Amino acid sequence: MFRGDSTALKAAVAAAFLALVLAGWYAAAARLPPYMMPPPEAVLRAAGRFFTAAREIGHLKATLFNVGVSIGLAFSLGGALALTAHYARAAAPAIHGRLSPFMNAFPGIGWTLLAAIWFGVSTTSVVFAITVVLLPFALVNLREGLEALDGEVDEMARSFGRAGARRFLYVTGPALIPFAIATLRIMFGVAWKVALTAELFGGGEGLGYLVNLARQEYDTEIIFAVVLTIVVSVYLADRFLFAPLEFATSRHFGRTGGRR
Amino acid sequence: MTAFARSVPRIAADLAVVLALLGWAWMARGLPDFVLPGPMAVGERLVAMFVSPAFLSHTFASVWRVLLSVVLALALGGGLALLNRAVPALDWTIRGMTLPFLNSFPSIGWAILAAIWFQPGDFPVVFVQVAILTPFALINIAEGLRQIDAETMEMARSFTRSRRRAIAMVAAPLLLPYILGAMRIAYGIAWKIALVSELLGGTTGLGYLMLQAQGSADMATVIAACFAIVLLFVTGEKLVLDPIARRYAPKR
Numbered sequence: 248m249f250r251g252d253s254t255a256l257k258a259a260v261a262a263a264f265l266a267l268v269l270a271g272w273y274a275a276a277a278r279l280p281p282y283m284m285p286p287p288e289a290v291l292r293a294a295g296r297f298f299t300a301a302r303e304i305g306h307l308k309a310t311l312f313n314v315g316v317s318i319g320l321a322f323s324l325g326g327a328l329a330l331t332a333h334y335a336r337a338a339a340p341a342i343h344g345r346l347s348p349f350m351n352a353f354p355g356i357g358w359t360l361l362a363a364i365w366f367g368v369s370t371t372s373v374v375f376a377i378t379v380v381l382l383p384f385a386l387v388n389l390r391e392g393l394e395a396l397d398g399e400v401d402e403m404a405r406s407f408g409r410a411g412a413r414r415f416l417y418v419t420g421p422a423l424i425p426f427a428i429a430t431l432r433i434m435f436g437v438a439w440k441v442a443l444t445a446e447l448f449g450g451g452e453g454l455g456y457l458v459n460l461a462r463q464e465y466d467t468e469i470i471f472a473v474v475l476t477i478v479v480s481v482y483l484a485d486r487f488l489f490a491p492l493e494f495a496t497s498r499h500f501g502r503t504g505g506r507r
Numbered sequence: 508m509t510a511f512a513r514s515v516p517r518i519a520a521d522l523a524v525v526l527a528l529l530g531w532a533w534m535a536r537g538l539p540d541f542v543l544p545g546p547m548a549v550g551e552r553l554v555a556m557f558v559s560p561a562f563l564s565h566t567f568a569s570v571w572r573v574l575l576s577v578v579l580a581l582a583l584g585g586g587l588a589l590l591n592r593a594v595p596a597l598d599w600t601i602r603g604m605t606l607p608f609l610n611s612f613p614s615i616g617w618a619i620l621a622a623i624w625f626q627p628g629d630f631p632v633v634f635v636q637v638a639i640l641t642p643f644a645l646i647n648i649a650e651g652l653r654q655i656d657a658e659t660m661e662m663a664r665s666f667t668r669s670r671r672r673a674i675a676m677v678a679a680p681l682l683l684p685y686i687l688g689a690m691r692i693a694y695g696i697a698w699k700i701a702l703v704s705e706l707l708g709g710t711t712g713l714g715y716l717m718l719q720a721q722g723s724a725d726m727a728t729v730i731a732a733c734f735a736i737v738l739l740f741v742t743g744e745k746l747v748l749d750p751i752a753r754r755y756a757p758k759r
Contacts (some may be wrong), residue, residue, distance in 0.1 A: 261599035339519035357733030440613040481611040
């Protein structure tokens with residue numbers, strides 16, 4: 248027999264739950280009109296088109312581009328601000344006490360609507376909106392990394408050389424890598440969600456734009472398919488790319504020798 | 508270090524805010540109001556949001572929905588975390604499937620689906636907020652429950668035979684900081700997504716107001732709604748959450 252915490256039992260219960268959800272979905276789809284609840288096979292067919300049909304692949308690529316560029320920009324900007332606050336202490340209250348809480352509390356949809364007015368319906372609007380939403384995540388996480396730096400290690404590095412650039416390259420930089428990976432991991436998860444909103448209100452292409460068209464035409468299976476694609480992509484990337492990378496870098500460069 | 512030297516960074520920070528406001532006013536001078544209204548126009552609208560009855564009803568609608576959603580999400584997330592703890596066989600179902608699913612579901616996806624499934628009103632807005640906040644509550648409370656290991660509870664039982672006393676005196680105080688942590692996170696995110704959840708399914712609230720304003724190119728109201736969210740969030744955090752957290756946070 249199964250033990251209460253055995254892997255086989257957990258897997259069996261999870262499979263039963265999934266089967267129950269699918270059965271519930273089929274039952275709901277049979278009773279409700281497709282614009283409210285499309286059947287699972289229609290959603291899967293629509294999701295499959297994101298990897299086979301040229302038009303859908305184009306939108307997926309546009310979203311990937313927006314997400315990638317925004318992560319790069321937010322990470323660079325957040326890193327620059329965190330370093331400025333760390334090395335120029337007089338700037339720290341302005342950055343961490345004023346800018347960071349403001350950016351953190353300002354709603355993402357506000358940036359999206361403002362971007363749509365300022366830059367029109369364009370890639371610039373979308374990238375701007377995603378970048379400003381991601382910026383506080385980079386700033387807060389990299390600040391944590393800089394504050395967790397071991398003062399004694401830094402002192403040791405100083406005793407070996409006076410060149411600040413060398414010290415940053417060989418001591419501070421590597422010690423920050425686990426935090427940088429953790430930051431990228433968080434940003435990746437958030438970026439997809441924000442991209443959808445930003446493209447919906449300010450984009451001329453991308454998955455969010457596609458959702459906007461589908462919403463107007465009550466083409467709910469496309470909305471389900473986009474959400475499914477995002478949920479699966481984010482989960483797979485997190486599980487098989489970011490989590491192992493974070494663990495490996497944390498073990499190699501981190502102080503605690505494992506995941507923080 | 509002298510008192511003046513110590514206060515220089517704080518003065519610099521306040522100066523930076525003043526400079527940012529002046530820069531905004533300078534930029535707005537050359538631009539039409541529907542592109543960038545000046546800080547004075549936005550400030551007036553912001554005050555109206557907390558004073559004028561027409562705007563105040565929207566602000567109040569957003570506030571009570573956020574509070575209700577945080578409570579419901581904490582109850583739902585806490586319930587799922589407790590179920591996961593009580594029935595280990597559900598671990599893959601709750602932590603392995605439900606949590607990542609809810610966690611990576613885009614907020615605008617919930618907002619659109621709620622607008623399709625339900626009549627506009629309070630329910631779709633609260634539904635969207637609870638759906639988004641629940642995974643955050645679940646993660647924190649599940650983490651708290653993990654801290655209450657079998658040995659701690661065994662120690663508690665060695666002092667009393669009353670299960671209720673053991674829970675009240677040992678388990679609950681250990682769990683409290685995590686519940687407060689979950690509340691803080693849920694509260695912060697609730698304000699961020701309040702506007703999105705009200706955009707499509709609401710007939711009142713700051714999000715609804717913002718969408719109406721955007722439709723009529725009233726940018727002062729759009730920006731003021733965002734600032735109102737920032738103000739409400741910061742006020743709740745400073746006046747309620749920070750003092751509670753200081754009192755119950757674990758000593759490090």
